[in-house]
Structures are given as C-alpha cells and as structure tokens.
Amino acid sequence: MVQALVVYESMFGNNRALAEAIAEAVGGVAVEVGVAPEALPPEVDLLFVGAPTHALTLSSDATRWAAATEHADGPLVSNGRSMREWLANLTGAEGVAAHPFGTHVKVTWPPSSAARSIGKKLRALGCVVGEPKSFKVTGFTGPFAPGEVERAKLWARTALSGAPAR
Template sequence: MSRTFVVYESMFGNTRDIAAAVAEGAAEAGPVTFVEVGEAPDRLPDDVGLLFVGGPTHAFGMSRPATRDSARQQAGGPLVSERRGVREWLAGLDGRSKVTAHCFDTRVRVRGLPGSAARGMRRVLRRAGVTTGTAESFWVAGTPGPLVRGEVERARGWARGLAAAHGARTAR
C-alpha cells in the first residue's frame, strides 16, 4: 500500500487548517504523512503514491520571498511557514513519475480575481514529469482569514474522494 504525503505552506494558519483537513480525509484510505514545507524532504520517499501540495495564493500565484515578507509585516509576528515556500520546494524536488499529485491553495474569494497558487503548482509538477490531477481553491474571507465557513469540511471531502479513487486505481 502506498502512502499519501501532504505538504503545505501557510502564513496565517488558514492553509495549514485546510492541509490538516486534507490529511484527515486522505487518511480514510491509508497512511498519511503531514508536513510543513520547511520540514519536507527534497526527495519524496519511495512509498509515496499520492501527493497533495498546498499553499496560499500571493499576488496571483505561489508565494515568493517578497510576498512572504509582506505577510510577515501584516501578521505582526511569526508566520506558520518561516523558511522556504512551496515554490522553492517544488523547484528543488526530486520528483518521481509514479506519484500522482493534487494541488490546493487558499485565496480571497473575490469574483473574477485571477490567479491561483494551486494551478501554478500543478504546472510546475507537470513539467517535472509528475502525473497531476486537480487544482482546488479554498476560500478565506480576507487576507489573514478566517476561512469561509464549510471550507474545512469541503477540503476533507475533496481529499477523501481523491484518495479513495487513487486507492481503487492502484489496487487493480
């Protein structure tokens, strides 16, 4: 049985909360490792078959050092992810083609607002030869949050369904 790996970057804690719900949902189908991106290994363990990668949307895409500095100023204190972000982790990741990856982000719910960190992550993974699935956005009420009501439950169900489908495909 393969393991699911959930890697996340979070500034104010909203993406961490979504990532925790993703891990809970995926755990219904098998073992899960849940890790903040600063602690994530540069090479995925060989038993990982399903990867979920998440981060906040900053300036219409994945965070950068400058956008993380801006978030730090807004927070007035330490951030959840103080070191590298998913952009840097993905750039250095020794990917494997046998992994299926799904990406998620948190972003402010504004009609017509362009950009998605999740779609950017999916493009990077696809270019690296990783099989990619969905890119899903979860909504926050404002830059520091909170999450819109129901988003944690939606994240849990999203991951539950994807992990169950992945398990069914690999069992054949």
C-alpha cells in the same frame, strides 16, 4: 495501501489547518514545506501540495515579506524555504498522483491561484496532476469561509478513491 503526503506552505495557519484536515481525511501525514523531504520517499503514491495565493500565484520573497509586515500579528508558520523553492528542487515525483490546493481571499478573473501554479510545476516534474482546488478564507489571516474545511476533506477523499498506486 496508498501512502499520502501533504506538503504545505502557510503564513498565518490557514494552509496548515487545511493540510492537517486533508491528511486526516486520507490517513496521510502533513509536513510544513521547510522540513519536507526534497526527494519524495518511494512509498508515497499520493501527494497533496498547498500554499497561499499571493498576487495570483505562489508566494515570492517579496510577497512573503509584505504579508509578514502588513498582516502578521504573530510568528509566521512558514518562514524558511518556500513552496516555490521546494518544488524547484523536488526529485522522485515522477508518476505520483498529485493534487494541488491553496487558499485565496477573493476570486479573480481570469481565475489564477497558487493551486494552479503548483499544478503546472507538478506536471513539469512528471506527476499525474488532478484539478487544482482553492479554498476561500474571509481575510488575509483567515478564518475560512463557512464549509471550506469540510469541502477540502471531501475533495481529498475523492482524490484518494481515484489514486493509482505507483
């Protein structure tokens, strides 16, 4: 049986909701990046990694601060370690099937997103990386565009069906 782990960074709760939906779809566990293990447990064969898109990529200290001061009307979901930091320290991911995802407010050209940046970092860690997926929110703090959460669940189930056991 495939063991799935969904690690997410979320400022306003959108990526948390997405991660929870993905975990439910694949029978996995969703974990906020601040408490995610730095050594991937050996029983994990399927990894989903998601974060919000900030300035066309993964968040940085500066973009997290800007989001918090310009858009937050309450506490942030992820206010500790960032996805960028977690990926820089992650071990034990070699050969794991990994699927990057993220949220974005609008489509840009050339297409760029946190999901693409996550995918590059996962490849560098030796993961077998699926196509990055981005899911649209209608504003900086959400909500999701119609149908996006269901699209994420379908995408996750498709990833599960093609996941090789480690």
